[in-house]
Amino acid sequence: MSHTVVAHTHEEHRSTKLPDIKLMMWIFLASDCMFFGSLIGSYLVYKDKSVVGPYPTDVLDIPLTTVSTFVLLMSSFLMVLALHSLRSNDIPKFRLWTLGVCVFGSIFLGFQVYEFSHFVDLGLTLDQNLFGTTFFVLTGTHGVHVTIGVLMLLSLLIISYIRPTSAKDAVYLEVTGLYWHFVDIVWIVIFTVIYLVEFV
Amino acid sequence: MAIGRQTAAAGDAGVITRPTWTTGWASWLTTVDHKRLGLLYIVSSFIFLAFGSIEAFLIRLQLTRPEQQLISPDVFNQLFTMHGVTMVFLAIMPLGIGFANYFVPLMIGARDLAFPRLNAFGYWVYALGGVFLYTSFFLGGAPDVGWFAYAPLTSLSNNPGNGVDFYMIGLLVGGIGTLVTAMNLIVTVVNMRAPGMTFMRLPLFVWMMLITSFLIIFAFPALTIALFQVIMDRTFGTLFYVPEAGALPILWQHLFWIFGHPEVYIIILPAFGVISEVIPTFSRKPLFGYPIMVLSGIFIGFMGFAVWSHHMFTTGLGPVANTAFALTSFVIGIPTGIKVFNWIATMWGGHVRFAVPMLYATAFLITFTLGGITGIMVAVPPFDAQVQDTYFVVAHFHFVMGGGALLAFLAGFYYWFPKMSGRMMPEGLGKIAFWLIVPGFYLIFWPQHLAGLVGMPRRVQTYEAGIGLDAYNLMSSMGTYVMGAGMIIVIASAFWALRKGTIAGDDPWDGRTLEWATTSPPPHYDFDVVPEINDRDPVWLIKHPELIERRDPISESVDPDHTPPEHVEQIAIHIPGQSWYPLIAALGIFFGSYALLYQNLFLGLFTVAIIFLACYAWALEGVGGHHENVDPAAGGRA
Numbered sequence: 113m114s115h116t117v118v119a120h121t122h123e124e125h126r127s128t129k130l131p132d133i134k135l136m137m138w139i140f141l142a143s144d145c146m147f148f149g150s151l152i153g154s155y156l157v158y159k160d161k162s163v164v165g166p167y168p169t170d171v172l173d174i175p176l177t178t179v180s181t182f183v184l185l186m187s188s189f190l191m192v193l194a195l196h197s198l199r200s201n202d203i204p205k206f207r208l209w210t211l212g213v214c215v216f217g218s219i220f221l222g223f224q225v226y227e228f229s230h231f232v233d234l235g236l237t238l239d240q241n242l243f244g245t246t247f248f249v250l251t252g253t254h255g256v257h258v259t260i261g262v263l264m265l266l267s268l269l270i271i272s273y274i275r276p277t278s279a280k281d282a283v284y285l286e287v288t289g290l291y292w293h294f295v296d297i298v299w300i301v302i303f304t305v306i307y308l309v310e311f312v
Numbered sequence: 313m314a315i316g317r318q319t320a321a322a323g324d325a326g327v328i329t330r331p332t333w334t335t336g337w338a339s340w341l342t343t344v345d346h347k348r349l350g351l352l353y354i355v356s357s358f359i360f361l362a363f364g365s366i367e368a369f370l371i372r373l374q375l376t377r378p379e380q381q382l383i384s385p386d387v388f389n390q391l392f393t394m395h396g397v398t399m400v401f402l403a404i405m406p407l408g409i410g411f412a413n414y415f416v417p418l419m420i421g422a423r424d425l426a427f428p429r430l431n432a433f434g435y436w437v438y439a440l441g442g443v444f445l446y447t448s449f450f451l452g453g454a455p456d457v458g459w460f461a462y463a464p465l466t467s468l469s470n471n472p473g474n475g476v477d478f479y480m481i482g483l484l485v486g487g488i489g490t491l492v493t494a495m496n497l498i499v500t501v502v503n504m505r506a507p508g509m510t511f512m513r514l515p516l517f518v519w520m521m522l523i524t525s526f527l528i529i530f531a532f533p534a535l536t537i538a539l540f541q542v543i544m545d546r547t548f549g550t551l552f553y554v555p556e557a558g559a560l561p562i563l564w565q566h567l568f569w570i571f572g573h574p575e576v577y578i579i580i581l582p583a584f585g586v587i588s589e590v591i592p593t594f595s596r597k598p599l600f601g602y603p604i605m606v607l608s609g610i611f612i613g614f615m616g617f618a619v620w621s622h623h624m625f626t627t628g629l630g631p632v633a634n635t636a637f638a639l640t641s642f643v644i645g646i647p648t649g650i651k652v653f654n655w656i657a658t659m660w661g662g663h664v665r666f667a668v669p670m671l672y673a674t675a676f677l678i679t680f681t682l683g684g685i686t687g688i689m690v691a692v693p694p695f696d697a698q699v700q701d702t703y704f705v706v707a708h709f710h711f712v713m714g715g716g717a718l719l720a721f722l723a724g725f726y727y728w729f730p731k732m733s734g735r736m737m738p739e740g741l742g743k744i745a746f747w748l749i750v751p752g753f754y755l756i757f758w759p760q761h762l763a764g765l766v767g768m769p770r771r772v773q774t775y776e777a778g779i780g781l782d783a784y785n786l787m788s789s790m791g792t793y794v795m796g797a798g799m800i801i802v803i804a805s806a807f808w809a810l811r812k813g814t815i816a817g818d819d820p821w822d823g824r825t826l827e828w829a830t831t832s833p834p835p836h837y838d839f840d841v842v843p844e845i846n847d848r849d850p851v852w853l854i855k856h857p858e859l860i861e862r863r864d865p866i867s868e869s870v871d872p873d874h875t876p877p878e879h880v881e882q883i884a885i886h887i888p889g890q891s892w893y894p895l896i897a898a899l900g901i902f903f904g905s906y907a908l909l910y911q912n913l914f915l916g917l918f919t920v921a922i923i924f925l926a927c928y929a930w931a932l933e934g935v936g937g938h939h940e941n942v943d944p945a946a947g948g949r950a
Binding site: 125126127128130132135136139140142143144146147149150151154157158161162163238239241242244245246249267271 | 426427491495496498499502503504505506507509529530531532533534536537538540541544548549550551552557558559560563567570842928931932
């Protein structure tokens, strides 16, 4: 018997049976842990080392940030719903929940913009003291991560109107979701380290 | 001027037409082929190696005789800084990555890396990052703060020139390229092994590259953050390394060495991998103690993150920290020693052929072991306190980096040159070069141990006559001529061999691993039929079926889910499409670096837009490519 066989082309044979991009995202997140680890480590090394105010307890507003933290955590919930809808080929619901994640992420970013400008009004800037330096760089880096996540989700949303989207594309949303959940978890650590520990 | 020949397959519709050149310069700019990118890495590394060597030569020229003033202290500082940065980041490390790019897919029976366009992006970012660093010589002076650029020497008030900015931004950009390439290699090795190629059948070089890639993804972020902090300090006035504001400049040392010590293993583990391929092949014996070689590599990788403070013994961390880090540093000598003994045991009783790669591998064994012994010496805190910042330390790390990594990569270069070019390097000239390079190396660096023990500090522009340093420095400087002559012969004979070398054939060394099962150079699709792997030395098994009873016990197991194709007459192989976008995105980062350095908002926004658009165009054009029909009888073998 002789026939044309597409033997192990680029897409077919995978040793772990996992899609490449999913593995890639996990490895990227492993590396990103060290990025945030270095930033959080720098924050902790410089904790209580500022020689002039404002000090953390002068500016931090736990109730306000608790609200934005709650919004960010709920966005992860919507992320799960979005992925579930796409896997069930329910495209309208996929679009709805994905838009929801983007909106919640944007609300979080809005809170952050308000918080930053409020802190600047209170005299806390990048070059005011070590708290300002480490706080803005750490939370700012996290904010950039959230922004990139919103952009990725918006892109998937827009693409779903341009190209036919179905359950077989779920891996792209799943990978973006991995990133989104990770950024959420990092925020929980940052919220604990910067905000909660200050008032223990 | 014609750019090059285009294939018949039309490019996909996109923002710009998908490039399909197969020859000419545009085919190299748009290539996503791991072999071409591997060659680009290797050639670029050798160019930067030449730059770094010229800087080293000028340093030694200035130090030949006492109280010379050939080179001003200011230029001298730039030279030793750029020498270190070039050798570590632009020459030796990318040389290992270049070999990995070329040979990891071939050795595991894959047709490319998992993300071919990302691979191209990684190369361009590395290469342009190197160009960016070197333009500093023409734009106000190169960095002059040593290769580890300790804070607060790098602050704006202490160092107002542009040199430090070039260092910080250049390494940040180069690090991005290294990071994405490492991630790509991990996905490739984990996910794209040929059927039957289990982890414990991977060639040692692949194993070492896998471990190296993990080291890169965990170590480079610490450097990236440290560089980012200094850039923020210098550009936006943050206070990360401003002692007056309460900052602790030692944080830089911790972050730098949390990266910097794994970096040492990022450089040496690929070299271990090359040696572990060369020695069994030229001893005609399987590698002795394969599992323990793998495990000791993994152990070195782990421990590499637990020894960073031995670079900081004299900073006053206290006796507890010093003792702990001395102990971990001793412990990391154990797996390294295991490797050395296993290499010796592989040679023991083998039919050793001293071809040029094997000569370099043998020289590596001796030189690296000597460097390891001085490494154990400086891991003892009281001894380190005596030799810290002296030429003894310089001699130590040149023995492991130069005598270790560089000699190993020269072994790899001679070993794989026939596979990459299809022609043999001349054996006689190779031996002449070897007998210049290795004795020249010892002539340069052996006396530096003694100069360091007498007390000669690092990074001094000159020294007094008659204090016991004259002879050592003269010998050291004379050695550069000998070793330099050898390196020139290597490069010249490579150019000669490309045109006139004898045709190598597929398998000139009686190789063991999969790359020797395809043609020299391999076809662009690597293998027509992806082979079934049943052994650690699969190609030996095909060539010497009489060895079948010596197969290791795990040989029998084959991937149960895999059904081999029955009879294959013609195969359609997917060739991923070429792309302009990796290069465009890398150019955006390149010009963005200048925007950040000169704080030019307009150029900055423009380059961010370019990067943004390139990323979208990249994502939307897809992998692309075409299927190529290959007749197994005519193409590469398997």
